[in-house]
Amino acid sequence: MSSSPNASMRNTMVGLRALNTSPQVAPSKVAKKGPAGPAGKVDLVVRGDDDHRRPVFEQVAEEDDERATLAPPPGHAEGSRRVPGEAFRRDAKGRPVPPCYGDVDQGNLADAWLLASCAAVAHSLPAALVRRVRRRSPHDFAIDLGDDTVIVTSELSLEGYADPTPSGQADTLWVALVEKAFAIREGGSYAHLETGNAARALEALTGQRARRVSVTEHIDAARLMKRLVEAKAKSLPMVLKTRSGSLSEPLVGDHNYAVLDVSAEALRIYNPWGTAGGTRPLEQMVHSIPVAQVLREVEALYLCGA
Amino acid sequence: MAIEAPVTSSLQVAQLQQQLDAARPGAVIHLPAGTMRGCLVIDKPLTLRGAGAEHTVLDGWGRGPVLCIEASEGDVRIEELTISGGRGSMGGGVSVDNGARVHLSGCMLHKNAARTGRGGAVAVDRGFVRLHECTVVDNRAQLGGAIFVGGDGKVELSASILADNVAVRGGALAAVDDAELEVWTSRLERNYAEVEGHHLYTYGSLSHAPRIAVTNTMLGAVDNAGLAIANHRTMKASIVLEDSSVARDLLPTHLVG
Numbered sequence: 001m002s003s004s005p006n007a008s009m010r011n012t013m014v015g016l017r018a019l020n021t022s023p024q025v026a027p028s029k030v031a032k033k034g035p036a037g038p039a040g041k042v043d044l045v046v047r048g049d050d051d052h053r054r055p056v057f058e059q060v061a062e063e064d065d066e067r068a069t070l071a072p073p074p075g076h077a078e079g080s081r082r083v084p085g086e087a088f089r090r091d092a093k094g095r096p097v098p099p100c101y102g103d104v105d106q107g108n109l110a111d112a113w114l115l116a117s118c119a120a121v122a123h124s125l126p127a128a129l130v131r132r133v134r135r136r137s138p139h140d141f142a143i144d145l146g147d148d149t150v151i152v153t154s155e156l157s158l159e160g161y162a163d164p165t166p167s168g169q170a171d172t173l174w175v176a177l178v179e180k181a182f183a184i185r186e187g188g189s190y191a192h193l194e195t196g197n198a199a200r201a202l203e204a205l206t207g208q209r210a211r212r213v214s215v216t217e218h219i220d221a222a223r224l225m226k227r228l229v230e231a232k233a234k235s236l237p238m239v240l241k242t243r244s245g246s247l248s249e250p251l252v253g254d255h256n257y258a259v260l261d262v263s264a265e266a267l268r269i270y271n272p273w274g275t276a277g278g279t280r281p282l283e284q285m286v287h288s289i290p291v292a293q294v295l296r297e298v299e300a301l302y303l304c305g306a
Numbered sequence: 307m308a309i310e311a312p313v314t315s316s317l318q319v320a321q322l323q324q325q326l327d328a329a330r331p332g333a334v335i336h337l338p339a340g341t342m343r344g345c346l347v348i349d350k351p352l353t354l355r356g357a358g359a360e361h362t363v364l365d366g367w368g369r370g371p372v373l374c375i376e377a378s379e380g381d382v383r384i385e386e387l388t389i390s391g392g393r394g395s396m397g398g399g400v401s402v403d404n405g406a407r408v409h410l411s412g413c414m415l416h417k418n419a420a421r422t423g424r425g426g427a428v429a430v431d432r433g434f435v436r437l438h439e440c441t442v443v444d445n446r447a448q449l450g451g452a453i454f455v456g457g458d459g460k461v462e463l464s465a466s467i468l469a470d471n472v473a474v475r476g477g478a479l480a481a482v483d484d485a486e487l488e489v490w491t492s493r494l495e496r497n498y499a500e501v502e503g504h505h506l507y508t509y510g511s512l513s514h515a516p517r518i519a520v521t522n523t524m525l526g527a528v529d530n531a532g533l534a535i536a537n538h539r540t541m542k543a544s545i546v547l548e549d550s551s552v553a554r555d556l557l558p559t560h561l562v563g
Binding site (some may be wrong): 074110113118147148152184185186187188192194195196197199200201211212213214215216217218219220244245254299300 | 396403541
């Protein structure tokens with residue numbers, strides 16, 4: 001799963017709201033309140049793409065209606081705004097500046113499984129992201145997720161999901177675009193991103209197979225760390241998923257982190273909550289976790305390309 | 307020939323983990339009556355056989371998924387035991403993610419949770435899980451209170467009972483993306499979804515649709531309003547209900563593809 005800074009509170013609120021209202025709501029109305037997919041005049045068209053030999057999914061919609069394709073989770077603001085800019089920054093010579101983990105600032109959606117994966121790939125395989133997130137026209141971008149290509153515009157939710165201008169930085173739309181493309185692919189709903197599997201996100205972002213490595217107090221720690229050190233030496237993107245409940249500082253329960261570095265004694269990880277719109281230093285979201293804490297409080301690690 | 311490895315009643319879960327690590331592929335490990343508290347990782351094909359679901363209990367104690375099946379090939383068999391008290395984001399009781407084929411038979415999966423995740427009792431995102439003569443009760447999740455099956459997963463459920471499971475979506479079952487789900491000769495009773503899909507919640511992706519077959523199965527009445535089976539409006543799963551009894555008013559036809 002995935003936590004957002006206020007995910008636990010929101011989950012509670014969602015649960016209460018549903019419990020309080022469901023019995024009184026007729027079935028048809030419940031269906032309308034659910035994670036409705038593309039609605040109204042919006043449609044999805046499948047067509048072949050000779051260049052990439054993969055299907056392309058294009059939203060065929062008047063621009064004003066595009067927001068209708070993506071249902072937010074219950075309780076979230078509806079509506080959207082156009083955010084100007086490019087997916088990636090460019091240097092003085094016009095070359096893309098590689099994305100980095102610090103571009104990831106999660107916002108109000110509990111999709112840390114996805115955004116920690118974005119941060120992990122940005123850190124280990126930034127070129128893969130540059131290849132997978134491309135401007136297609138002045139109006140939209142093409143995002144490759146696994147074998148799918150999803151076309152998205154920079155019309156983004158007003159609720160404040162992945163920050164399209166992390167720390168006030170322009171031309172860093174890639175995280176928000178990837179998040180939106182996932183929402184379109186997953187049943188056309190941001191609500192569907194509130195649970196997920198980092199392994200599938202890593203695979204979609206890199207095209208390489210990912211493996212789950214489960215962690216308990218009783219596994220062979222030396223063997224685990226050796227495996228992680230080897231994975232790091234190969235620059236494999238890695239995501240760490242914590243257990244449920246209250247954990248020791250600085251870990252948060254039921255959350256996902258990008259693994260930045262590995263030594264025999266500790267993991268260095270990045271919390272995708274990021275700078276919260278530039279209100280805290282990025283360094284506060286980078287932590288070093290000793291092996292003992294990993295064994296005690298981590299549920300699994302996801303290794304991409306292992 | 308399988309290597310049969312009986313264990314003593316005083317076995318602790320740490321010792322059992324060592325035994326699992328040391329076992330040869332194809333080994334059969336017998337668990338005695340009693341409760342073992344902790345979480346286990348199985349990374350090779352083998353059989354874990356209890357002394358009956360009412361006697362042998364693996365209790366996750368809220369520390370993580372009770373059984374993480376890491377094997378990427380071969381068959382893992384879990385037989386005649388109770389899996390309880392597990393907590394995880396992808397399968398509180400049993401988590402299958404790396405392609406294993408897992409057979410659960412004669413098991414009780416009880417009070418496991420993936421409260422903010424998928425599959426309270428069982429989640430399979432890559433691999434295959436067959437539940438035969440299992441009782442899956444009182445589990446909780448955000449998506450798929452009892453069982454979640456995702457993109458590269460397949461679940462077969464036979465001669466089993468799924469009851470009193472709770473989720474935000476998909477009180478008993480959730481199937482998404484390219485999942486396959488087959489249910490036959492089973493009963494789904496009193497499962498509850500806070501938003502929709504008391505017994506089943508399903509949606510596809512842009513390029514895939516889940517395939518669901520329900521045969522000779524009883525889908526019981528639900529106490530609350532809302533859809534018992536919720537299918538996506540456009541990214542629909544293929545759902546076939548055959549020779550099954552469905553409580554009256556549970557299936558608005560426009561939502562069953």
